[in-house]
Amino acid sequence: MEKCRLVFVGLLAALALTAPAEAFLPYRMMLEAAKSPEKPMELVQDKRLRTQLREALLVADPDGVLSISPYVFLGHAFLVGWVDSPAERMKLVDAARGVGGLRSLDVYLPEKPANVSTSADEELKLKVEEAITLESSAQRMNVSIQVLAGHVVLLGAVRSGEEIQSADAAARAVPGVTGITSYLLVPAPGQEKMLEGLLP
Numbered sequence: 757m758e759k760c761r762l763v764f765v766g767l768l769a770a771l772a773l774t775a776p777a778e779a780f781l782p783y784r785m786m787l788e789a790a791k792s793p794e795k796p797m798e799l800v801q802d803k804r805l806r807t808q809l810r811e812a813l814l815v816a817d818p819d820g821v822l823s824i825s826p827y828v829f830l831g832h833a834f835l836v837g838w839v840d841s842p843a844e845r846m847k848l849v850d851a852a853r854g855v856g857g858l859r860s861l862d863v864y865l866p867e868k869p870a871n872v873s874t875s876a877d878e879e880l881k882l883k884v885e886e887a888i889t890l891e892s893s894a895q896r897m898n899v900s901i902q903v904l905a906g907h908v909v910l911l912g913a914v915r916s917g918e919e920i921q922s923a924d925a926a927a928r929a930v931p932g933v934t935g936i937t938s939y940l941l942v943p944a945p946g947q948e949k950m951l952e953g954l955l956p
Contacts, residue, residue, distance in 0.1 A: 801857075802828040808855050809833055816851030820844050824865070825902060826852070827939075829913045831859040834939050836902045836909050838868035864902075864909050864937050876932075877903040884908055884927045891926040894919040899940065901927075906934035913941050 806828040813821045813835075824837035833852055839845045845865045852861050881903040888899055894914045902909040908927050914920060920940045928936055 798830060801831065805831065805833065805855065805857055809852055809858075812851045812855050813848055816847050817844060820848070823868070824848060827900060827911045828858070829911065829939075829941050830943060831857070832939075832941060833858045833861045834911055835861070835863040835865055836904070836911070837865060838872075838904065839865045840868060842867070862939055864904070864907075864939075866904060866907075869905060872905050877905065880906060880908075880930070880932050883930050884933065887926040887930050888923050891929070892919070892922040894923040894940075899923055906932055907937065908933050908935070909937045909939065911939045913943060916942055 806826055809826040809828060810821075813824060813826060820839065823839075824835055827834040827836070833855070835848060835852060839848065845863070845867075848865065849861070849863060852858070852863075881901055884901050884903065888894060888901070898912045898914050900911040902911070908930075910923055910927060914923070920938060920942065923940060924936055924938050927933060
């Protein structure tokens with residue numbers, strides 16, 4: 757495993773040396789930092805923890821990890837997706853708990869029903885995204901959305917409790933939504949940053 761990791765790091769270094777410098781400017785990360793209520797260093801820490809979480813899940817359950825989405829916001833971890841059994845759920849939860857530096861762990865990992873329609877879930881996800889964008893005071897970019905058999909899971913960091921309620925209400929009003937689980941967080945005092953004027 758360590759040998760594979762070293763080879764991968766070597767390939768990335770080789771690409772970095774041969775690619776033009778502008779290819780590696782972190783525009784996406786800069787935009788995320790500007791729009792997020794998190795401080796830039798917290799964003800970097802969350803990305804590092806999310807990578808460690810992905811690695812831990814991959815080692816614990818190489819086959820099942822493809823149907824699980826790990827998230828980290830403000831140091832809090834979330835696992836969302838389908839599992840085949842309670843035993844698989846526990847294996848994934850135990851692996852996630854082994855990642856150092858996480859403040860907490862919440863999961864939405866129901867057992868996958870036989871007749872679930874991923875295309876219907878994707879269509880519903882688009883409608884929920886549109887509703888949150890148009891009807892909610894929450895910044896859509898700060899809200900991640902997962903839909904599992906009509907059940908909507910909201911994740912992310914927003915500026916206030918009002919934004920959480922607004923996003924929840926907008927998602928709940930979409931026809932076809934069977935339930936909502938909200939893991940939206942508000943940064944503690946001192947964690948948020950003022951963003952007005954950072955973007956045109």
